[in-house]
Amino acid sequence: MRPSFAFSKFTVWLLCVGMLLGCQKSQEQAQETNQVPTEEQAVENGYKVIAIKDGDTVELLKDGKPLRVRLQGVDCPEKNQDYGTRARQFTSDLVFGKFVQLVVQDVDRYGRTVGEIILPDGRSLNQELVKNGFAWHYTAYSKDQELARLEAEARAEKRGLWEGPSPQAPWEFRQSRRGNSANAANTKSDNSGSSSKKTSSSGATAIAKGGKVHICQSKGSKTFHVYSNCSLLERCKSSKAAITLAQANREKRTPCKSCAD
Structure with missing residues (x-):
């Protein structure tokens, strides 16, 4: 009977220790949960x-x-x-x-x-x-x-x-930058326009002076050229000719975009 009694006391002791350790672990987990919120929280x-x-x-x-x-x-x-x-x-x-x-x-x-x-x-x-x-x-x-x-x-x-001493408000800063960008764009546009006008003027002058435009006499050609040395005209594999602008218009030819714009 004595060994059986001793074994029972030992079993109860183990159960108590296990319960204490379990409580301590649960408390630690609860503290961690409180310190670090879950994604849902x-x-x-x-x-x-x-x-x-x-x-x-x-x-x-x-x-x-x-x-x-x-x-x-x-x-x-x-x-x-x-x-x-x-x-x-x-x-x-x-x-x-x-x-x-x-x-x-x-x-x-x-x-x-x-x-x-x-x-x-x-x-x-x-x-x-x-x-x-x-x-x-x-x-x-x-x-x-x-x-x-x-x-x-x-x-x-x-x-x-x-x-x-005089900080600049950000909305004023942004407006000044937009103004500078617009001025730059206008300047570029003006320069581009001047160049375009100059090219058109030069082309018109060339036609007026010579009274002739140049064409490629290939069957599919539908353009005329202001300059005989136009890079597009030089690609012509057929014969070339000089005709009047009026004649080119009658043939419903359109100006070459490279030299007559």
């Missing part, structure tokens, strides 16, 4: 920021697809402006890789969602950019009094971009 808490395009434009992961968001009421310096890179870095430090809330306001003409980003601690990214001098209050699209107040405060304290 994370989605419920907001959207993950997967890309920073610039200071006021980010991409969120929504339904497995990237969603581009333009921050409402703020305008950060462009990349080529002072503080453009710093503004982007400021936004990245606050939200990249984190789960944030999105308050949708609108969809702009580029198809971007326009709204407010709420940080994990409850602060507004839009307001933080203006407050710290990394963005203007975009008054053309916003009448938000809090953003106006934060900009005035940042200006007074010379925070961020306001430490400079």
Whole structure:
């Protein structure tokens, strides 16, 4: 009877130890679950920021697809402006890789969602950019009094971009660049037009002076040439001839695009 009793005590001891270890493991797993949220919990808490395009434009992961968001009421310096890179870095430090809330306001003409980003601690990214001098209050699209107040405060304290003597608003910067591009395009167009007019004038003068145009007498030829040394005319494998422009018109010939334009 004694060995049997000893065995029973040992069995009970093993069961107790097993239960204690099981409880400890369950507690550890529960702590890990509380510290690291599951994907489902994370989605419920907001959207993950997967890309920073610039200071006021980010991409969120929504339904497995990237969603581009333009921050409402703020305008950060462009990349080529002072503080453009710093503004982007400021936004990245606050939200990249984190789960944030999105308050949708609108969809702009580029198809971007326009709204407010709420940080994990409850602060507004839009307001933080203006407050710290990394963005203007975009008054053309916003009448938000809090953003106006934060900009005035940042200006007074010379925070961020306001430490400079005369920072240029990004919308003015973009407009100046568009103006320069338009001027360059107009200049190119004018130069192209002048060249075209010059060529046409030269062709007309050549016809007027010589009174003749040149043709290839092949059966399929339907053009005339202003110059006898035109590269297209030189490809003619039949005989060539010089005729009057009136005669070429009667034959319903069209000007060579290479030398008569």
